[in-house]
Amino acid sequence: MEPPECPVCLQSFDGDCTVPRVLNCGHSACEECLRSLPKKFPDTIRCPACTVLVKFPPQGPSALPKNIDLLRLFPSSSQNSLEPGRNSKKPVEFVTRSWPDDFYAIWKDRILLHDAVSVEGESKGSDFSLSGRLGDDSKVSLLRVASFDHDDCDSVLKYSYVQRMMNCLWDMGEEERDELDTIISVRQRGVSKVFGLWGDLKNGILYLVGEKLGSFSLEEFENLTEDDSLRLAMIGMQICEALLGLHKERVITGCLSVSCVKFDEFENAYVDLIEWMETGRNVHRLIVEETVGAREMGLILVRLLQKGIFVSLEVLFGLLKEDNMLIKDASSKYLVSYSSDVWPVCLLLLKLHLRKRFPEELIESLNCVDAKGCEEGIEDFLVLYTCIADKLSSMIESEPGGKFKPMIEILCQCCSLDPQARPGLTDLWKCIREVVVSPRLSSVIGLKKAISGKGKDYRLVLGELCRLVEVGSKEVEEELPGTENGSDAGESKVDTDFVGRLSKGKMKSKDMRGHQDSVTGLALGGGFLFSCSLDKTILVWSLKDFSHVHTFKGHEDKVMALIHIDGAEPVCVSGDGGGGIFVWSTTFPLAEQPLRKWYEPKDWKYTGIHALAYSEYGHVYSGSGDNTIKAWSLQDGSLVCTMTGHKSVVSTLVVQNGVLYSGSWDGTVRLWSLSDHSFLTVLGEETQGIGRSILSLAADEQTLVAAYQNGDIQIWRDDTLMKSMQVQSGAILSVAVNGKWLFTGGWDKTVNVQELSGDEMSLDCTHVGSIPSSSVITSLLYWEGKLFAAFADKTIKVYYNGR
Structure with missing residues (x-):
């Protein structure tokens, strides 16, 4: 076997030129590489082996302990299993999509906005006009090239305009797409412009949109002169x-x-x-x-x-x-x-x-x-x-x-x-x-060879x-459109049946009812779905048939937060508005009473527990209305430490890659080390304010998503802000991310589905569709191709692919 080597420079550790230094996460790298690694935030560094953000001494890597044992031992075969994502399960697709990413990259810029073309009036027949988005409100001609399903009422997921157009294009034959691509790409003198493709959502028709120029009249040449x-x-x-x-x-x-x-x-x-x-x-x-x-x-x-x-x-x-x-x-x-x-x-x-x-x-x-x-x-x-x-x-x-x-x-x-x-x-x-x-000017000008x-x-x-x-069309016997005496191209009777239907991915839903008040949180584990509510209970649902199997009772105040912890003794932990933290056994048969419970200290301005999280060190974290985060021992409920720094209510907590992320109404995300609970850094400090309160966080691998009160989301990768955009018209109460799927829901009573793509340098967030509802969405949870949503109207819905 080869001797152990630095994960950065790949040089073998020798204790002299390549000295292994141990980071807080347990991994080692040579002293010179640690000194040259970029430090995005003060006194922190990302481990080159597991990418966890850890504390870094201000004195430099020489202040870190030397890994003496590593100089004598070969790397164990189990070390690589600690790296995040190595054994991760491939996520199940929420939306069935047949077209690849490169197809989307080619065609996305050729689809005009859904409001780019508007009908001027019924009396004007086929006259259409472009909106100011494409220029000076110029007239356009339309050519019908495809049809799509304009009525997707049997699917709870209402696909976005672009998604429906992409599906329509993908369902076309390759020859049709090649011809469309060629026509749209033409940019030659003397040929009218083609702006792109536009979908008429009302009638389910995909049009090719081109500029409309003045018509030709033969009457002008009835009596020809030499001129x-x-x-x-x-x-x-x-x-x-x-x-x-x-x-x-x-x-x-x-x-x-x-x-x-x-x-x-x-x-x-x-x-x-x-x-x-x-x-x-x-x-x-x-x-x-x-x-x-x-x-x-x-x-x-x-x-x-x-x-x-x-x-x-x-x-x-x-x-x-x-x-x-x-x-x-x-x-x-x-x-x-x-x-x-x-x-x-x-x-x-x-x-x-x-x-x-x-x-x-x-x-x-x-x-x-x-x-x-x-x-x-x-x-x-x-x-x-x-x-x-x-x-x-x-x-x-x-x-x-x-x-x-x-x-x-x-x-x-x-x-x-x-x-x-x-x-x-x-x-x-x-x-x-x-x-x-x-003839005197003839030699000055010329025409180049046309084809090369x-x-x-x-x-x-x-x-x-x-x-x-349309074979058998009766319109053939009438005045033919597209001729000197016919109508405009927009009135064409041409029909095509290669429909870009979304029926391949129809979304269905099932209701789960049992709570007597608004549902506030969801958790998964042990083959069960857990839901908490303002009615002071936690309901347990089977993941096989989504039936209600048990109820946990004991809270004296509204239950605001819920997590499930897998381990030797799987448990469900709940927190309420009075500061109570209850631990419930999820081993079947389910017990009536909690295994243990404890209460946070509170004063006259205390507003209860708003968020819970758990780390592999055996600590339960609670975010509360007193602006603090507390770490508790899961075994006996003893208080381990209190983390301060937020200026308002700690509304959401997430543990990912050895870091605790805390979001607050003050508009910031703070990062804490799980090993010693020390403060690492802060994200979003420049956007603090009540108008930018963070209401929910979600993390998956190296991606962190923050949802704000004004309907915005911000997406970080490796603690670098990659995207900031508005996705909802009201406050986002919950956000979930899993692989490339991003879900948001809140006050506007709509679940929005986004698809993430890109690389280390850029991130694209594509709106796939939305799921309208009749009530405010309070919590979202995604699991194996199924989306669970909790609502303020006491219901829980599970959305799944109807196929």
């Missing part, structure tokens, strides 16, 4: 720039409509992502409603043209192949790629340039082909698009050339059925630029978000 043609060319140029920006994000549209073109206050053209997604859904609606043959395909193309929606050949074939399963190999060579965006841009520009003539002539040509195809039984879908290509070429060639001749020529090339034969968006952009910009690097391409029209349509 108007230049303006249309500028619009085409800006649309190309927007789509090229999407290509940088590896997004392929393959579909475009007049309604997708929006304008800002400077009349710059934008591609509206929300409107574009709704347009993609409109295409899906038309296709899933039809058993597509040549005749039906012709009808679909006619309706798309009437609505100003343009879809590239390869994208349309992809939709037919996936949704109708009628085309098996016909679309194999028409792969959807970045050149798929050239076709809809070309058709959109022709629509803007030719106006009414464009759809009328195309529809007439399609009707002729459709009638002929039906007579001959032709099922070749390419005939329809060949007709479109030929007709487009003839329409373009009939236009006068002049200044716009290069642009007309490249539009003819864009009408090719083969994506590989079409010019790229960059080529189309350059051609339009030569029409708009003077590796990554996944998102063909969104063929993706999952656009497929979220």
Whole structure:
């Protein structure tokens, strides 16, 4: 075996250079390491082995005793078992949560606040406005992306807004989330902003929220002049720039409509992502409603043209192949790629340039082909698009050339059925630029390559978000939303059934009744739940079926504090408002009389015992209204010592890691050594005052939580303040912490559930949900996935996972 070594520097003790010094907790470290360890508080130090805060002599480590025996002995195998947390049992989850921490970290900032979006009025239909939290109260467009359970009345735990949105997102498929992530992340010139996700709690709908820009009107170009043609060319140029920006994000549209073109206050053209997604859904609606043959395909193309929606050949074939399963190999060579965006841009520009003539002539040509195809039984879908290509070429060639001749020529090339034969968006952009910009300036500006690097391409029209349509919807026969004559995206009839339900973790409760007055405290031990009350009794409940099994009677005053002590002789200790401390045996069968009892000394201003705690040294600690903490021998009730320092009532006590923590109405937490009852340090001294009275403390491993009269909590880790926040609207009478779960309850009649996460440098406290009640919560206790709550209305409730 290797010789014993210092837990800090890992050097073997030799009695010369590495001298072992013994701390009050019993562990040893070398003298040099103890001298260099940080000392956060005067005359105290944290043991490097067990992290207990212990007294440290002002003279330095040389004043500590030398561990002579350690120089001769090897470490025992049982020493490591003293380290806190080594044999700790894994805590049981209170709330069943399927999504991991990294998922929450990614999506939490993309969920808008629940009050960020508000409906302006019933008469305005789908107009929504952002609150001042996101800017200047600007209008937004909404796209429905999911549904969630907006009525969780069968669960006593009302999940928080963020928790419900996270569950909804987690229940989505990975493809849907990837597409949402891509759309939200787009930050390109010429593309409308997407602010994030917002949940409508009233209707249970999750929306994608984007900025709302000015609509496009074809009426402005009824009588085109040369200036108007230049303006249309500028619009085409800006649309190309927007789509090229999407290509940088590896997004392929393959579909475009007049309604997708929006304008800002400077009349710059934008591609509206929300409107574009709704347009993609409109295409899906038309296709899933039809058993597509040549005749039906012709009808679909006619309706798309009437609505100003343009879809590239390869994208349309992809939709037919996936949704109708009628085309098996016909679309194999028409792969959807970045050149798929050239076709809809070309058709959109022709629509803007030719106006009414464009759809009328195309529809007439399609009707002729459709009638002929039906007579001959032709099922070749390419005939329809060949007709479109030929007709487009003839329409373009009939236009006068002049200044716009290069642009007309490249539009003819864009009408090719083969994506590989079409010019790229960059080529189309350059051609339009030569029409708009003077050749002398042409060499000064340029467009960088759109795509670089590796990554996944998102063909969104063929993706999952656009497929979220309600099959069999009657609205298909009505005016399609998302088109030039339709309504806004907020009125979409799209429905989706991947519901982010919280039914996986429904919380149930059971009542325990028996007290005749308000319940004041709870304790667990020996297979029983103990509850004390203002009715001067302690009730004993079975943890198997939560039935009442016994009553301890004997107190002459209201019982205010209660603890259970496991040991060779398990006992329950209770303290009352008259200063009485009673010790009850919890060995079955339960006795009627206490094993022993004693009373604190009191004067005219004494207000009784407010808190109890116990240490492994065999001492019971009482916090009382005379501002002191007293240590008592559990064996005979003799007074060991009195600890003074608080300036008001000592309201709560906690023992953890060899330290006694005392909270007081003076707003401070004082730390005391359990070995010699000496004062160690004080926390929260800078926030003293009646408005910051501490009413409850809870500790778990290295975490300490203090609850205040004004609804605030403060969380310390290793005696460093990590978080201070308000979690309730009234005084917090009780707080419980177990692992990552934090529970608070008090005057506002609500139990709030928080989840703790983070590391040594930071701490996050996430609101999971709340449990509303009809009475003030007086005490909380968490055990193996169950939460026990005591109320002022004489009841006790146990909350548990309904699964």
